[in-house]
Amino acid sequence: MQHVTTRDFRTEDATARYAIQAQGSSFTVRAFATGVLSMFGHSPTIAIQDFEGKVDVNPEAIEQAHLRFVIHSTSLMVIDDISKKDRDEINRTMHEEVLESSSFPDIAYECSRLSASKTGNGEYWLALNGDLTLHGVTRGLPVSARVSLNGDSLRAAGDFSVRMSDYEIGPVSAAAGTVKLKDELKLSFNIVARKQA
Secondary structure (H helix, E strand, C coil), X not given: CHHHHHHHHHHHHCCEEEEEEEEEEEEEEECCECCHHHHHCCCCEEEXXXXXXXXXXXXXXXXXXXXEXXXXXXXXXXXXXXXXXXXXXXXXXXXXXXXXXXXXXXXXEEECCEEEEEEECXXXXXXXXXXXXXXXXXXXXXXEEEEEEECCEEEEXXXXXXXXXXXXXXXXXXXXXXXXECCEEEEEEEEEEEECC
């Protein structure tokens, strides 16, 4: 019994907190058009520009890590090279009708259940089994990530998919109905976090 307690103290002492930095990170959402317009490439790419969070991790027991990540929904903006009129209309539709950003300002992902395999010196492959809260609905969402710990920095990269209908978001169309989107979104991230003193 004493041995377990000692091990737990050592694990706790070695745990460090990393603060996620929006600056130096990238996080994008890709939506896919359906029907005739899909052949013309009208599949919006959306940048997530404002987010924050923390990761508590012990390199000796990385499977015990805890992550909390919050996206400020008003920061999502279309970044495609399209007309200002179309961009403004897609952004308006996204915030007013899809995300309902004024009612649901935060999108959150929290995870304390994960598995890890070491792939190199300070490098890991993680399978996170967390919960995503979007549009007022919380559902389990698995995410895989490549993670590297290097000195005072942590970097995580990967991609995953989200179905809008799982979060009570109906079929989406924009630009006067000329752009209609598939239910599934593809999200890609390359996140940097800094160790806190």
